[in-house]
Structure formats: structure tokens, C-alpha cells
Amino acid sequence: MNSATLTRNPALQLIQAQWLNLVRTPDYTLPTLLFPLMFYGFFGLLMIRSQALWLLCTFATFGVMGAALFSFGVSIATERAQGWLMLLRASPAPVAAVIAGKAFGALLFSLVTVVAMSAMAAAFGGVRLETSQWLGLAGVLVAGALPFCLMGLALGLWIKPNAAPAVLNMIYLPLGFLSGLWIPAMQFPPLLQAVAAWLPPYHLAALALDVTGAKSADWGLSLLNLGIFTLVFAALTAIGWKRLDGTAG
């Protein structure tokens, strides 16, 4: 592969554009990365020291979810407002590559979050895992970011651009809390426990807890929940995308 072919490949160009976008907007990038790490530091390492492994799994899920939601939701909403999406659709650039570029950015963010948080847990929380478990945790969460990318995409296509950050926070923070990502769901009152068991982040965290051996999970159930969630937002994305044609705004 040489740079000549790369320059001609529009998908790679757009992916690269995303990377540049991230690197050149540190005022967006750094807070998104640091926010979950800071939370984990406060809750997992300073306050509830004995639960470092458990909280690593749940706060990493929280971080991954945030990276996916915000990198998609906010940017898509903004680009929609700027008419950039309309321009892209009119241009010969493959639209799929735009999405792929954003997805790549979100996955990269997820990986950075998980690795940084794992390093914190190992260095300050005394968490010790087999290499396969460290890799498994990162793998599960990076792959698990994809459904939330779709969620961010769908929301970005539907909500008003000005309201995007606020609305996303209104979804992100309660969803994280109710899914037991801050406080383990089993310490909830029974009613909230019942709610948690239906939420996708709860199931992603369950898979993370399983690969690290903190608590065994029902993989079939959790994957089913995440799958249905993915399908719902894929449908919302498809409808939202069509909607761009006429009533974009």
C-alpha cells in the first residue's frame, strides 16, 4: 500500500479527517476523555477502594458510552445544522465512509479510555488480571461502543443542534446511573434493580464484569438486549437519514 492509493481512497481520507478533527479540537477531546477517568479516580480509587475491579468495569463502560454518544451525537447534530451533511450527500463522497470515520474516532476514544482506566486501576487500585482478561475487557468495551455509536448517530439526526449537548447529557448521565455504572445495581432498591436489568449499559457492564471474573453474566441475555437496542437505533437512524432530504434543519 502506498500513499498514492491512499490519497485516492475517499474512505481513508474521511477517516483521516476524523482523526485530524479529534487531534485539532483538544478542547472537545480532552474533556471527553478525562471526564470518566476523573470519575473513576474519585469513586473507584479514592472513595470505595475495595471495589476497584468492579468499578473499573462499570466506569470504563460509562466512559466508552460517553465517547460514543458525544462524538456522534454532538458532531452529527452540528454538521447537520451547518449543512455539511447535505453537502456530503450531494457530493460523490461515500456517505458510509463519513460514518465509518466517526465510528473509528469513537472506537479509538473508547480504547484510549479503557486502557488509561485499566492502567489507573492497576497502578492505584491494586487490580490484577491475566493479560487475556485485560485484553478481553478492552475488546468487549470497544466492540460494545458500536451500539452506542448508533444511538449517538440517531440522536444527532433527530435532536435540535443547539440542544444536542444538553439533551445528550440528560440521557447519558441518568442512563449511566440507572444502569449501575456508578453504584452497583445490586445495591439499588428492588424497583431500580428491575429497571437496571432492562438497560443496555447494564448489559455491556455485565459482559465487562464477566470477562474480568468479577461477576458471571448470562451472555445470551445480555447480547440479546444489546442486539435489540442496536436494531432500534439502526431503524431510528435510517428514518432520520431519510428525513434529512426534505425537512432538514
Next chain:
Amino acid sequence: MKNLWIVLGVVAALMAVLLLLPGPDSAPPTDSAPPSDESPPGRFAVTNVRLFDGDRVLDNAVVVIDEGRVVAAGRTTTTPIPDGAAVIDGRGRTALPGLIDSHVHSFGSAQADALRFGVTTLLDMFRPPDDFEAQHEARSSLAPTDRADLFSAGYLATVEGGHGTQYGIDVPLPAGPDDARAWVDARLEEGSDWIKIVIEGGRAWNGEMPTLDAETVAALVEAAHARNVLAVAHVATRAEADLAVEAGVDGLVHLFIDEPVDPATATDWAERGLFVIPTLPVLAGALGQQGPSRLDGFEAVETRLSSEQRRSLGAVFPNVAQRQARWSGVAASIPTLHAAGVPLLAGSDAPNPGTAHGISLIDAVIRLHQAGLAPIDALRAATSVPAGIFPIDDGVGRRGCLRPGCRADVLLVDGNPLADPAALLAIERVWKNGAPVALAAAARPPADPAPAAESAASVDLLASPTGWMPSADDFMGGSSEAAVAPMDTALRVTGTLRPGFAFPYAGAMWNAGTTMMEPVDRRGWSMLTLDVRGEAELLRVMFFSGGNPQPVWRDFEPGAPIEIDLSTLAGLDLAAFQAVGVFAAQPDGAFEFVIEEARIE
């Protein structure tokens, strides 16, 4: 396109960090590591569980176990789960302290049989003290074990020919009131944990037998109290109970059966601080009531019964039909005693006919509830109540409780025994000293009958005289000895019978399986023919089966061929036949006999 390379470099760097993150400090132990091998051995938490801590109930609780003890138990919201603890989801289940059976007689596989049914502590009310040192060591340890812990009265106090002397165990007898102190001290020296006194004139069973007089009972109680140990009494009638209470005993190990307890008596007992172990399972059996097989959940656990448990459950007391009417009075006494405040303790008296270790203690709890106790009181009777009365806190970890510091004897059952104690039969897991207990009974001999050709034909036990081995109590610490010498078609047995062991024996034994005492299915066998010549006055043929250390035996005189119909031997388990032996029974001293014929068909 250097940006692409930067991206790839960043990803590679992140992967490298992941690969360099630290692993578990020490290499995993070489012994069989559990699947979740990052948790320290023995550290686990049961979450989302209904917790009965021996006294109270919490509906959504966590129990944390570490190194053989409970380290935390409480509400889910306030009980953190320590790092690296394996988590067991207890949703829909109830965690209880390991149960305490306050009246058993432990022989053979009793301690393992009880443990498989969640009974982790046995209070034995009569057995020889031969192995007390080992028992004391085992019960004060937190090491994983497949046996329930045992506390015992050791030998009981009775009289020549009285109750307790009929089992072939050589019981030392107190000579009278003046001997009481010496007798009690001898028991404590042997390692008895309390003193049991038999007051049984046989009248409750329409018979008569000699029993201790009131002065000796009182002297024994006084001697026990002088040594700061409990004195408990076996009684069967109201009059015997009155005698015991008057003598100052601390508790009754049976409820009497000749009349119900009246409220005035119950109040008197409560004021005296008397406790009662009603032993409803054995009384139910003796009064013609059905055993655990009547319970709904019985079939599900039936496969977990050992052959000894099956044997004792299947046995019946003689003449039970004529006593059936008395059961209602026994059951009616339970609410009267409870209302007056007399502590009731669950006890089975296994392995008496109709009862079995483990499952009959569960039945005792169920029967206490059926007689009128609230489920939680019935459960306390098998946990915190006996733990508060009997000296079973060895300082290592309290029993009958699930609170921090308690021994990690834990029972996890499906459902809610606090609504219906019958849920105790739905045992899912048992931990002893924090280690999981295998719930399946030891591998049973193959269920298929032996090939018909073999079982129908007659087996000449002398066909290979080398199949016989000498057998004497020197093996068990006694001083008798035996030797065998094969002759052409016979076997010469010589030896010396000496007193010293509780149960002196010396003779020769033939193993049915290929290895010593191996159980084999011999359900086709029906008749043993023996012809033994010799000098002994009395010989004894003993059959070992079903893993039961107590043989079934028949005495006979040498000199003429005898036939023994195997179907008449109660307690012989032909499906797990182990061995048959011919032994000198009388007199003590040197003996010699020749087995000329030994055939089974």
C-alpha cells in the same frame, strides 16, 4: 499519509500498555483451581439473597465468606463485596447457617451423610469415645472437610441391662450415688462434652426394664454441674421427666409420650430454665407416623441418600400400630412448651428406625412447624437455640449464625424456608468451613444385578481358601488376634479373644468383592450354609453391607451345619454386600476352629 501511521502507532502503543498491565501476583496454586481462579481460595460472596442469620431475616442481603468464616453479612446497600471475591447470585434463594442436629448417634458415615443435607454440627447423645481426640481436632479446625463436626455425650449413664446396653457397646456403669463423681470425671476425661443420663423404665413402650434410681440421677446431675458441664436426660414418660426435672437436669433429650405437656408444667419448666429436644422424627417413627418420604420434596433428594441412610429410613420400630393414637398428644405439647417459653431444640435421634442423618433433622424442623411453631422459630430451633445452650463454640467460629465471625457453615436453599420450612429440602449448596460440599452420595455399587448365572448358582466360599483373611479387634486398637491357615477344602482359624475393646472379635473374614470390604451387588443370594467344628462355646457369623460399620450378626454353636436365611436378617443390604466373617464369641482366651463348609446360594 503520516497521520495514518500516527494512528496505527497510537493503537499499537495502547495495545502494548494492555499487554504490560500486571497479572495476578502469585502463580495460581497447583491444586485444582476453581474456574474463577483470580479469587483467593475460599473468598466468595452470595448476593441478592434472603438471609436467615440464625435469629433474624434480611430480604435482600449479601453474605461474604473468607478463610472459613463469615466476614460480612448485611443489607446489599451497606455491605461491600471485597475485591476478587467470587460472586454467587442468590436471587430467589435463602442462605442459612449450617443446621445443628441436637440429638443423634453418630456411627459410620453419619457425619458425611448429615453434611450432604446441610447439617454441619451433630450433637451426639451416646457413642463410644474411641475417636474423640480426632473429633475434637477436626471440629476446632477451619480446614475443608466432608464431615459434619461432632460433639458428644460419650457413654451414657444407665444400669446393667438398662436402655443403652442393648447395642453391643460395653457401657461403663455408675455403681450408685457415691460413684457419680468418679463416673462423670471418667467421661470428661474421655472427652465427653456433656453428661447424658438414661431414665427409661420401658413403660412407655409397654415393657419393663431396669433404670437408674432417683438418688443416682441426682448425684450424677450434681457431679456434672460441679464440673460445669450440662446434664441431660433421656425420658419417655411423664413420671420419668418429673424425676429428671426434680434432679435438676438442664434439658430433656426427648419429649415424653404417655401424655401431653400441660401449661402448668410447661410454665414450671420455663421458670427452671429447662430446655427440651422433642426429637419429633424418632417419636413419629415410634408412634406409627410416616417418615420423610411423606414430604413433597423427598423424591428430588432421594438419590442423595447413602445406603446407610436408606437402611435406617426403611427400618421400622416393632408394634408401632398400637401406639399411633399417642402422636396427637406429642404434637400438641409443642405449642404449649413454646408459648410458656421453654427453649425447643430440633433433634432427629437418627439413625433410629424410620430416621436418617441429615434429612431427619430437616424433618424435625418441618414437624416443629407443623406442630405449631412459626417457620422462623422452627429454624431457630436448629440454629441459634442449640448454639446458645450447648458448649459448641470452640472459639474458632460461632455456630448456628451467619454474622461476621461465625463459622462459614452455610446452606443455600431454593425458595423461602421462612414461609415453609419444607423448602429446606431444596438444598442447592452447602459450605462447610467455607468450602463447598459435594451433595451427591458416594458412588453406589452398580444398580444392575449381578449376572443371573452367578447369583443363582451356589458359591463355595472355600473354593479359594486364600480369599479369607484373619480379622480381629487388634486392627481397631483391641488386643484380640487371629490367624488363618488354609487346608485342602477347609480353613483353620486360630487366635486369642481378649477383652479390652468395646466389642471384642477375632476370626476370619471373606470379602465378596475383589478388594477388602468392596460393596458388590449380591441381591440373588438367599441362604448361607456353614459347618464349623472347634472348641469355642459360641461362634458368631457377621455380615457387612451397605458401608455400615455395624455388622448384622447371628450367634451359633459349632459342631453341626447351620443354615441362615439371609432374607430374615434385618439391616443386611444385599445390593451392597461387602463381607461375611466367622468369629469366636465366647469364651475369652485361645480358640481354634475349622470352617469345613461355607456356601451361599
